[in-house]
Amino acid sequence: MNRETAGPGDQLVEPVRNFSVLLSPTPRGGRLARLLAVEQLRSWEIPLNPADQIVAELAANAATHGHVPGRNFRLTLYVVGDTLRIEVTDTRGDLLPRALAAEPDVERGRGLLLVAALAGRWGVTPGPAPRKTVWAEVALPATGSRFSTSR
Numbered sequence: 001m002n003r004e005t006a007g008p009g010d011q012l013v014e015p016v017r018n019f020s021v022l023l024s025p026t027p028r029g030g031r032l033a034r035l036l037a038v039e040q041l042r043s044w045e046i047p048l049n050p051a052d053q054i055v056a057e058l059a060a061n062a063a064t065h066g067h068v069p070g071r072n073f074r075l076t077l078y079v080v081g082d083t084l085r086i087e088v089t090d091t092r093g094d095l096l097p098r099a100l101a102a103e104p105d106v107e108r109g110r111g112l113l114l115v116a117a118l119a120g121r122w123g124v125t126p127g128p129a130p131r132k133t134v135w136a137e138v139a140l141p142a143t144g145s146r147f148s149t150s151r
Contacts, residue, residue: 016079019077020074020077021074023059025068025072026067029072030056033056040077046079046084047140047141050119054118055088057111057114058111060111066090068091068130073088073089074089074090075087083120083138083140084137086137087133089131089134090134093130093131093132096124098112120139
């Protein structure tokens with residue numbers, strides 16, 4: 001679902017943009033999250049890097065650690081002002097992620113460290129049960145008026 005929202009009387013210079021989609025908690029769903037995010041960011045004329053990498057890591061975590069049979073995860077992208085917010089919501093609210101120092105000889109476990117390095121801010125919002133949302137925010141480059149108010 002794509003939305004453009006403006007305040008009372010359409011007084012905002014730039015609309016709030018958002019995109020949200022449900023995906024299967026599988027490796028294929030994780031890959032699809034990145035592909036859909038890239039296409040949405042392109043349509044909004046937003047730089048892909050580092051957002052595409054952040055989406056890939058958060059979606060892979062949702063598919064791997066947040067997997068509950070029969071329950072999807074949600075990818076949501078918001079653009080408000082000069083910030084892109086990436087959210088991935090899954091149904092394993094009982095399993096909160098933490099960025100841990102990875103062992104040098106272990107091939108996994110560095111995803112949230114990468115997110116922390118690429119994002120301006122990131123965190124986890126619990127609930128509503130049984131969900132949690134892992135989010136990251138990326139500052140967008142100042143390029144004048146990035147969006148037109150008509151479409």
